[in-house]
Amino acid sequence: MNASRLPAAASARAPRADARRSITAILDAGAECLAADPEATVAVIARAAGVARATLYGHFPARVDLVDAVFERVTTQADETLQTVDVSGDPEQALRELVASSWRIVHRFRAVLAVAERELPPGRVRKHHARHLDRLTELLTRGQETGAFRTDLAVEWLVTACFTLMHAAAAEVVAGRLDDDHAETAVVESILSVCTPSAR
Amino acid sequence: MNASRLPAAASARAPRADARRSITAILDAGAECLAADPEATVAVIARAAGVARATLYGHFPARVDLVDAVFERVTTQADETLQTVDVSGDPEQALRELVASSWRIVHRFRAVLAVAERELPPGRVRKHHARHLDRLTELLTRGQETGAFRTDLAVEWLVTACFTLMHAAAAEVVAGRLDDDHAETAVVESILSVCTPSAR
DNA sequence: CATAACTTGGACACGGATGTACAAGATTGG
Protein backbone atom coordinates (compact mmCIF):
# COMPACT_ATOMS: atom_id res chain seq x y z
CA MET A 1 0.00 0.00 0.00
CA ASN A 2 2.93 2.38 0.10
CA ALA A 3 5.90 1.10 -1.80
CA SER A 4 5.43 2.90 -5.09
CA ARG A 5 6.44 6.54 -4.81
CA LEU A 6 7.14 7.34 -1.23
CA PRO A 7 9.34 5.60 1.27
CA ALA A 8 7.49 4.49 4.36
CA ALA A 9 8.35 2.36 7.34
CA ALA A 10 11.48 0.33 6.66
CA SER A 11 11.39 -0.07 2.91
CA ALA A 12 14.66 0.71 1.12
CA ARG A 13 17.47 2.59 2.87
CA ALA A 14 18.82 6.08 3.43
CA PRO A 15 15.85 8.43 3.39
CA ARG A 16 16.71 11.75 1.87
CA ALA A 17 17.36 14.82 4.04
CA ASP A 18 14.26 16.21 2.51
CA ALA A 19 12.10 13.43 3.79
CA ARG A 20 13.59 13.40 7.24
CA ARG A 21 12.70 17.05 7.62
CA SER A 22 9.10 16.40 6.66
CA ILE A 23 8.83 13.53 9.05
CA THR A 24 10.01 15.43 12.08
CA ALA A 25 7.80 18.36 11.12
CA ILE A 26 4.83 16.01 10.97
CA LEU A 27 5.73 14.39 14.24
CA ASP A 28 6.10 17.73 15.96
CA ALA A 29 2.85 19.03 14.56
CA GLY A 30 1.21 15.75 15.44
CA ALA A 31 2.22 16.00 19.06
CA GLU A 32 1.10 19.59 19.21
CA CYS A 33 -2.25 19.06 17.53
CA LEU A 34 -3.18 15.84 19.23
CA ALA A 35 -2.27 17.36 22.57
CA ALA A 36 -4.66 20.18 21.88
CA ASP A 37 -7.38 17.98 20.44
CA PRO A 38 -7.39 14.19 20.49
CA GLU A 39 -9.67 14.22 17.49
CA ALA A 40 -7.39 16.35 15.39
CA THR A 41 -7.75 15.50 11.74
CA VAL A 42 -4.97 14.19 9.56
CA ALA A 43 -5.57 17.19 7.34
CA VAL A 44 -5.14 19.57 10.26
CA ILE A 45 -1.92 17.95 11.35
CA ALA A 46 -0.53 18.08 7.84
CA ARG A 47 -1.32 21.75 7.54
CA ALA A 48 0.23 22.46 10.92
CA ALA A 49 3.33 20.66 9.74
CA GLY A 50 3.43 22.84 6.65
CA VAL A 51 3.12 19.80 4.46
CA ALA A 52 0.63 18.42 1.99
CA ARG A 53 -1.77 15.75 3.12
CA ALA A 54 -0.41 13.43 0.46
CA THR A 55 3.06 13.83 1.87
CA LEU A 56 1.89 12.83 5.27
CA TYR A 57 0.22 9.75 3.90
CA GLY A 58 3.45 8.99 2.13
CA HIS A 59 5.23 8.60 5.43
CA PHE A 60 2.38 7.30 7.52
CA PRO A 61 0.10 5.02 5.52
CA ALA A 62 -2.73 5.34 8.01
CA ARG A 63 -3.79 7.53 10.85
CA VAL A 64 -2.93 4.79 13.28
CA ASP A 65 0.67 4.80 12.17
CA LEU A 66 0.89 8.51 12.77
CA VAL A 67 -0.61 8.28 16.22
CA ASP A 68 1.68 5.45 17.12
CA ALA A 69 4.76 7.34 15.98
CA VAL A 70 3.74 10.50 17.78
CA PHE A 71 3.04 8.59 20.94
CA GLU A 72 6.33 6.80 20.83
CA ARG A 73 8.18 10.02 20.24
CA VAL A 74 6.48 11.82 23.10
CA THR A 75 7.10 9.06 25.59
CA THR A 76 10.69 8.80 24.53
CA GLN A 77 11.32 12.48 24.95
CA ALA A 78 9.64 12.47 28.32
CA ASP A 79 11.76 9.55 29.34
CA GLU A 80 14.93 11.37 28.44
CA THR A 81 13.94 14.32 30.57
CA LEU A 82 13.01 12.20 33.54
CA GLN A 83 16.16 10.15 33.44
CA THR A 84 17.98 13.19 34.77
CA VAL A 85 16.12 12.88 38.04
CA ASP A 86 18.02 10.96 40.67
CA VAL A 87 15.68 8.50 42.33
CA SER A 88 18.27 6.57 44.29
CA GLY A 89 18.40 8.70 47.42
CA ASP A 90 15.91 9.22 50.20
CA PRO A 91 12.59 7.90 48.85
CA GLU A 92 10.48 10.77 50.10
CA GLN A 93 12.81 13.37 48.69
CA ALA A 94 13.15 11.44 45.45
CA LEU A 95 9.39 11.25 45.06
CA ARG A 96 9.14 14.99 45.64
CA GLU A 97 11.60 15.64 42.86
CA LEU A 98 10.20 13.12 40.46
CA VAL A 99 6.71 14.51 40.84
CA ALA A 100 7.90 18.07 40.48
CA SER A 101 9.62 17.18 37.21
CA SER A 102 6.86 14.99 35.90
CA TRP A 103 3.60 16.77 36.35
CA ARG A 104 4.02 19.35 33.65
CA ILE A 105 5.08 16.74 31.13
CA VAL A 106 2.32 14.42 32.15
CA HIS A 107 -0.04 17.21 31.58
CA ARG A 108 1.20 18.52 28.27
CA PHE A 109 0.59 15.18 26.69
CA ARG A 110 -2.35 13.79 28.57
CA ALA A 111 -4.44 14.19 25.44
CA VAL A 112 -1.92 12.27 23.37
CA LEU A 113 -2.15 9.48 25.88
CA ALA A 114 -5.90 9.57 25.57
CA VAL A 115 -5.90 9.30 21.81
CA ALA A 116 -3.32 6.54 21.93
CA GLU A 117 -5.49 4.66 24.35
CA ARG A 118 -8.43 4.93 22.03
CA GLU A 119 -6.91 4.31 18.65
CA LEU A 120 -3.98 2.03 19.19
CA PRO A 121 -4.23 -1.72 19.54
CA PRO A 122 -4.53 -2.84 23.15
CA GLY A 123 -1.25 -3.26 24.94
CA ARG A 124 0.62 -0.84 22.75
CA VAL A 125 0.08 1.96 25.21
CA ARG A 126 1.23 0.14 28.25
CA LYS A 127 4.30 -1.02 26.42
CA HIS A 128 5.45 2.47 25.58
CA HIS A 129 4.43 3.73 28.95
CA ALA A 130 6.18 1.00 30.83
CA ARG A 131 9.32 2.99 31.48
CA HIS A 132 7.43 5.68 33.34
CA LEU A 133 5.27 3.30 35.26
CA ASP A 134 8.30 1.25 36.16
CA ARG A 135 10.31 4.16 37.41
CA LEU A 136 7.60 5.22 39.81
CA THR A 137 6.75 1.67 40.80
CA GLU A 138 10.35 0.96 41.64
CA LEU A 139 10.69 4.06 43.74
CA LEU A 140 7.50 3.42 45.62
CA THR A 141 8.37 -0.21 46.24
CA ARG A 142 11.75 0.71 47.57
CA GLY A 143 10.11 3.31 49.80
CA GLN A 144 7.66 0.73 51.10
CA GLU A 145 10.52 -1.53 52.01
CA THR A 146 12.39 1.17 53.87
CA GLY A 147 9.23 2.21 55.65
CA ALA A 148 9.11 5.60 54.00
CA PHE A 149 5.84 4.80 52.25
CA ARG A 150 2.68 3.13 53.43
CA THR A 151 2.16 -0.55 52.84
CA ASP A 152 -1.54 -0.86 53.52
CA LEU A 153 -2.30 0.07 49.92
CA ALA A 154 -0.94 -1.71 46.86
CA VAL A 155 1.90 -0.09 44.96
CA GLU A 156 -0.13 -0.22 41.77
CA TRP A 157 -2.78 1.92 43.35
CA LEU A 158 -0.25 4.38 44.67
CA VAL A 159 1.17 4.71 41.19
CA THR A 160 -2.27 5.36 39.79
CA ALA A 161 -2.98 7.92 42.46
CA CYS A 162 0.22 9.76 41.68
CA PHE A 163 -0.49 9.98 37.96
CA THR A 164 -4.05 10.94 38.56
CA LEU A 165 -3.21 13.76 40.91
CA MET A 166 -0.62 15.10 38.51
CA HIS A 167 -3.18 15.13 35.73
CA ALA A 168 -5.68 16.85 37.94
CA ALA A 169 -3.28 19.57 39.00
CA ALA A 170 -2.33 20.23 35.41
CA ALA A 171 -5.94 20.34 34.34
CA GLU A 172 -6.73 22.86 37.04
CA VAL A 173 -3.93 25.09 35.86
CA VAL A 174 -5.22 24.92 32.31
CA ALA A 175 -8.71 25.75 33.49
CA GLY A 176 -7.32 28.76 35.27
CA ARG A 177 -8.48 27.64 38.67
CA LEU A 178 -4.97 27.22 40.02
CA ASP A 179 -1.71 28.98 39.33
CA ASP A 180 1.54 27.21 38.63
CA ASP A 181 3.18 27.70 42.01
CA HIS A 182 0.21 26.64 44.08
CA ALA A 183 -0.35 23.73 41.75
CA GLU A 184 3.11 22.37 42.26
CA THR A 185 2.85 22.64 46.02
CA ALA A 186 -0.59 21.09 45.98
CA VAL A 187 0.31 18.14 43.84
CA VAL A 188 3.55 17.37 45.64
CA GLU A 189 2.03 17.63 49.09
CA SER A 190 -1.05 15.66 48.14
CA ILE A 191 0.94 12.85 46.65
CA LEU A 192 3.22 12.73 49.64
CA SER A 193 0.19 12.54 51.89
CA VAL A 194 -1.20 9.63 49.97
CA CYS A 195 2.04 7.67 49.82
CA THR A 196 3.26 8.32 53.29
CA PRO A 197 2.10 6.17 56.22
CA SER A 198 -0.66 7.97 58.06
CA ALA A 199 0.31 8.94 61.54
CA ARG A 200 -3.28 9.40 62.54
CA MET B 1 -37.61 22.55 13.54
CA ASN B 2 -39.91 20.35 15.60
CA ALA B 3 -43.38 21.73 15.98
CA SER B 4 -45.18 19.87 13.24
CA ARG B 5 -45.76 16.25 14.21
CA LEU B 6 -43.99 15.52 17.42
CA PRO B 7 -43.98 17.39 20.68
CA ALA B 8 -40.55 18.44 21.78
CA ALA B 9 -39.26 20.65 24.55
CA ALA B 10 -42.05 22.84 25.86
CA SER B 11 -44.30 23.21 22.86
CA ALA B 12 -47.96 22.43 23.48
CA ARG B 13 -49.11 20.73 26.66
CA ALA B 14 -49.80 17.31 28.10
CA PRO B 15 -47.64 14.82 26.24
CA ARG B 16 -49.35 11.53 25.78
CA ALA B 17 -48.54 8.53 27.97
CA ASP B 18 -47.21 6.95 24.86
CA ALA B 19 -44.66 9.65 24.35
CA ARG B 20 -43.56 9.81 27.95
CA ARG B 21 -42.76 6.12 27.81
CA SER B 22 -40.61 6.58 24.73
CA ILE B 23 -38.78 9.48 26.28
CA THR B 24 -37.81 7.66 29.43
CA ALA B 25 -36.80 4.61 27.41
CA ILE B 26 -34.56 6.81 25.29
CA LEU B 27 -33.10 8.53 28.31
CA ASP B 28 -32.39 5.23 30.00
CA ALA B 29 -30.81 3.76 26.91
CA GLY B 30 -28.89 6.98 26.39
CA ALA B 31 -27.37 6.83 29.84
CA GLU B 32 -26.51 3.20 29.37
CA CYS B 33 -25.01 3.53 25.92
CA LEU B 34 -23.10 6.72 26.51
CA ALA B 35 -21.71 5.30 29.72
CA ALA B 36 -20.39 2.36 27.77
CA ASP B 37 -19.17 4.40 24.83
CA PRO B 38 -19.02 8.19 24.73
CA GLU B 39 -19.19 8.04 20.97
CA ALA B 40 -22.35 5.98 20.88
CA THR B 41 -24.40 6.76 17.82
CA VAL B 42 -27.90 8.16 17.86
CA ALA B 43 -28.92 5.10 15.88
CA VAL B 44 -27.45 2.78 18.49
CA ILE B 45 -29.18 4.56 21.33
CA ALA B 46 -32.51 4.45 19.53
CA ARG B 47 -32.18 0.75 18.94
CA ALA B 48 -31.24 0.16 22.55
CA ALA B 49 -34.32 2.08 23.57
CA GLY B 50 -36.43 -0.13 21.35
CA VAL B 51 -37.52 2.85 19.36
CA ALA B 52 -37.16 4.06 15.80
CA ARG B 53 -34.54 6.63 15.03
CA ALA B 54 -37.23 8.95 13.77
CA THR B 55 -38.99 8.76 17.10
CA LEU B 56 -35.87 9.76 18.91
CA TYR B 57 -35.39 12.74 16.64
CA GLY B 58 -38.98 13.62 17.32
CA HIS B 59 -38.23 14.17 20.98
CA PHE B 60 -34.65 15.34 20.70
CA PRO B 61 -34.14 17.47 17.60
CA ALA B 62 -30.39 17.08 17.72
CA ARG B 63 -27.80 14.87 19.32
CA VAL B 64 -26.82 17.69 21.62
CA ASP B 65 -30.29 17.84 23.08
CA LEU B 66 -30.19 14.15 23.84
CA VAL B 67 -26.81 14.37 25.51
CA ASP B 68 -27.91 17.32 27.57
CA ALA B 69 -31.05 15.57 28.72
CA VAL B 70 -29.21 12.39 29.60
CA PHE B 71 -26.60 14.31 31.50
CA GLU B 72 -29.18 16.25 33.45
CA ARG B 73 -31.05 13.11 34.31
CA VAL B 74 -27.96 11.31 35.49
CA THR B 75 -26.79 14.14 37.69
CA THR B 76 -30.25 14.54 39.14
CA GLN B 77 -30.54 10.87 40.02
CA ALA B 78 -27.09 10.91 41.55
CA ASP B 79 -28.04 13.91 43.58
CA GLU B 80 -31.10 12.17 44.95
CA THR B 81 -29.02 9.22 46.04
CA LEU B 82 -26.40 11.35 47.68
CA GLN B 83 -28.90 13.45 49.56
CA THR B 84 -29.49 10.44 51.76
CA VAL B 85 -25.97 10.71 53.11
CA ASP B 86 -25.78 12.61 56.35
CA VAL B 87 -22.91 15.06 56.16
CA SER B 88 -23.67 16.99 59.32
CA GLY B 89 -21.80 14.84 61.81
CA ASP B 90 -18.10 14.31 62.39
CA PRO B 91 -16.38 15.65 59.25
CA GLU B 92 -13.98 12.77 58.87
CA GLN B 93 -16.68 10.18 59.21
CA ALA B 94 -18.98 12.11 56.94
CA LEU B 95 -16.32 12.31 54.26
CA ARG B 96 -15.78 8.58 54.54
CA GLU B 97 -19.43 7.91 53.95
CA LEU B 98 -19.87 10.46 51.22
CA VAL B 99 -16.92 9.08 49.29
CA ALA B 100 -18.06 5.52 49.75
CA SER B 101 -21.47 6.39 48.34
CA SER B 102 -20.16 8.58 45.59
CA TRP B 103 -17.44 6.69 43.88
CA ARG B 104 -19.58 3.98 42.39
CA ILE B 105 -21.90 6.55 40.93
CA VAL B 106 -19.01 8.64 39.76
CA HIS B 107 -17.72 5.55 38.14
CA ARG B 108 -20.86 4.36 36.46
CA PHE B 109 -21.25 7.64 34.66
CA ARG B 110 -17.76 8.93 34.17
CA ALA B 111 -18.13 8.39 30.43
CA VAL B 112 -21.32 10.40 30.37
CA LEU B 113 -19.47 13.21 32.05
CA ALA B 114 -16.78 12.95 29.42
CA VAL B 115 -19.18 13.18 26.53
CA ALA B 116 -21.00 16.07 28.15
CA GLU B 117 -17.74 17.89 28.58
CA ARG B 118 -16.97 17.43 24.93
CA GLU B 119 -20.28 18.06 23.26
CA LEU B 120 -22.14 20.49 25.46
CA PRO B 121 -21.61 24.24 25.43
CA PRO B 122 -19.03 25.39 28.00
CA GLY B 123 -20.42 25.99 31.46
CA ARG B 124 -23.31 23.61 31.04
CA VAL B 125 -21.40 20.83 32.75
CA ARG B 126 -20.33 22.81 35.76
CA LYS B 127 -23.85 24.08 36.21
CA HIS B 128 -25.34 20.63 36.48
CA HIS B 129 -22.47 19.46 38.55
CA ALA B 130 -22.69 22.31 40.98
CA ARG B 131 -24.75 20.46 43.55
CA HIS B 132 -22.16 17.76 43.91
CA LEU B 133 -19.26 20.15 44.02
CA ASP B 134 -21.06 22.25 46.59
CA ARG B 135 -21.86 19.38 48.85
CA LEU B 136 -18.25 18.33 49.04
CA THR B 137 -16.96 21.88 49.28
CA GLU B 138 -19.23 22.58 52.20
CA LEU B 139 -18.18 19.50 54.07
CA LEU B 140 -14.51 20.14 53.50
CA THR B 141 -14.79 23.76 54.55
CA ARG B 142 -16.55 22.82 57.73
CA GLY B 143 -13.89 20.24 58.41
CA GLN B 144 -11.17 22.79 57.89
CA GLU B 145 -12.82 25.05 60.43
CA THR B 146 -13.08 22.35 63.03
CA GLY B 147 -9.50 21.30 62.40
CA ALA B 148 -10.45 17.91 61.03
CA PHE B 149 -9.03 18.72 57.61
CA ARG B 150 -5.83 20.37 56.54
CA THR B 151 -5.79 24.07 55.80
CA ASP B 152 -2.48 24.38 53.98
CA LEU B 153 -4.19 23.49 50.70
CA ALA B 154 -7.16 25.27 49.20
CA VAL B 155 -10.59 23.65 49.52
CA GLU B 156 -11.01 23.83 45.75
CA TRP B 157 -7.95 21.68 45.29
CA LEU B 158 -9.08 19.19 47.90
CA VAL B 159 -12.39 18.88 46.09
CA THR B 160 -10.61 18.26 42.83
CA ALA B 161 -8.36 15.69 44.42
CA CYS B 162 -11.34 13.83 45.82
CA PHE B 163 -13.14 13.64 42.50
CA THR B 164 -10.01 12.71 40.67
CA LEU B 165 -9.20 9.86 43.00
CA MET B 166 -12.70 8.52 42.75
CA HIS B 167 -12.49 8.55 38.97
CA ALA B 168 -9.15 6.83 39.09
CA ALA B 169 -10.36 4.08 41.35
CA ALA B 170 -13.36 3.51 39.13
CA ALA B 171 -11.18 3.37 36.05
CA GLU B 172 -8.89 0.81 37.67
CA VAL B 173 -11.84 -1.39 38.47
CA VAL B 174 -13.06 -1.19 34.90
CA ALA B 175 -9.60 -2.03 33.63
CA GLY B 176 -9.62 -5.06 35.88
CA ARG B 177 -6.57 -3.98 37.79
CA LEU B 178 -8.45 -3.56 41.04
CA ASP B 179 -11.42 -5.32 42.54
CA ASP B 180 -14.37 -3.56 44.08
CA ASP B 181 -13.52 -4.09 47.73
CA HIS B 182 -9.90 -3.06 47.47
CA ALA B 183 -10.92 -0.11 45.36
CA GLU B 184 -13.28 1.22 47.98
CA THR B 185 -10.70 0.92 50.71
CA ALA B 186 -8.05 2.48 48.53
CA VAL B 187 -10.10 5.44 47.46
CA VAL B 188 -11.46 6.20 50.91
CA GLU B 189 -8.10 5.90 52.62
CA SER B 190 -6.32 7.90 49.96
CA ILE B 191 -8.79 10.72 50.10
CA LEU B 192 -8.66 10.80 53.85
CA SER B 193 -4.89 10.98 53.70
CA VAL B 194 -5.03 13.92 51.35
CA CYS B 195 -7.62 15.88 53.28
CA THR B 196 -6.39 15.20 56.76
CA PRO B 197 -3.62 17.32 58.30
CA SER B 198 -0.30 15.53 57.97
CA ALA B 199 1.18 14.53 61.27
CA ARG B 200 4.62 14.17 59.76
C1' DC C 1 23.96 17.59 -14.15
C1' DA C 2 21.18 13.73 -14.44
C1' DT C 3 18.50 10.57 -11.98
C1' DA C 4 16.14 8.93 -8.24
C1' DA C 5 13.68 10.57 -4.32
C1' DC C 6 10.33 13.63 -2.61
C1' DT C 7 6.47 17.06 -2.57
C1' DT C 8 2.27 18.95 -4.10
C1' DG C 9 -2.53 19.94 -5.18
C1' DG C 10 -6.49 18.30 -6.60
C1' DA C 11 -9.85 14.75 -7.82
C1' DC C 12 -12.27 10.85 -6.30
C1' DA C 13 -14.27 6.64 -4.03
C1' DC C 14 -16.00 5.15 0.30
C1' DG C 15 -18.16 4.72 4.67
C1' DG C 16 -20.46 6.48 8.54
C1' DA C 17 -23.11 9.79 11.17
C1' DT C 18 -26.45 13.48 11.32
C1' DG C 19 -30.71 15.42 10.29
C1' DT C 20 -35.07 15.88 7.24
C1' DA C 21 -39.24 14.32 5.17
C1' DC C 22 -43.35 11.52 4.49
C1' DA C 23 -47.03 8.46 4.21
C1' DA C 24 -49.19 4.79 6.52
C1' DG C 25 -50.32 2.48 10.62
C1' DA C 26 -50.95 2.12 15.86
C1' DT C 27 -52.35 4.33 20.46
C1' DT C 28 -54.41 7.21 23.42
C1' DG C 29 -57.72 9.89 25.61
C1' DG C 30 -61.87 12.46 25.82
Added chain:
DNA sequence: CCAATCTTGTACATCCGTGTCCAAGTTATG
Protein backbone atom coordinates in the same frame (compact mmCIF):
# COMPACT_ATOMS: atom_id res chain seq x y z
C1' DC D 1 -65.48 5.62 18.67
C1' DC D 2 -63.09 9.34 16.52
C1' DA D 3 -59.68 12.65 16.16
C1' DA D 4 -55.36 14.10 17.70
C1' DT D 5 -51.10 12.36 18.89
C1' DC D 6 -47.29 9.12 18.28
C1' DT D 7 -44.56 5.68 16.06
C1' DT D 8 -42.32 3.55 12.26
C1' DG D 9 -39.76 2.36 8.09
C1' DT D 10 -37.57 4.02 4.59
C1' DA D 11 -35.50 7.07 1.52
C1' DC D 12 -32.69 10.91 0.91
C1' DA D 13 -29.58 15.01 1.25
C1' DT D 14 -25.32 16.50 3.51
C1' DC D 15 -21.23 16.77 5.66
C1' DC D 16 -16.80 15.10 7.03
C1' DG D 17 -12.79 12.22 7.59
C1' DT D 18 -10.06 8.59 5.59
C1' DG D 19 -7.34 6.70 2.18
C1' DT D 20 -5.94 6.30 -2.98
C1' DC D 21 -4.13 7.90 -7.21
C1' DC D 22 -1.79 10.87 -10.50
C1' DA D 23 0.77 13.95 -13.27
C1' DA D 24 3.68 17.68 -12.90
C1' DG D 25 7.00 20.22 -10.38
C1' DT D 26 11.16 20.37 -6.81
C1' DT D 27 15.06 18.98 -4.56
C1' DA D 28 18.79 16.24 -2.97
C1' DT D 29 22.78 13.62 -4.05
C1' DG D 30 26.42 10.71 -6.31
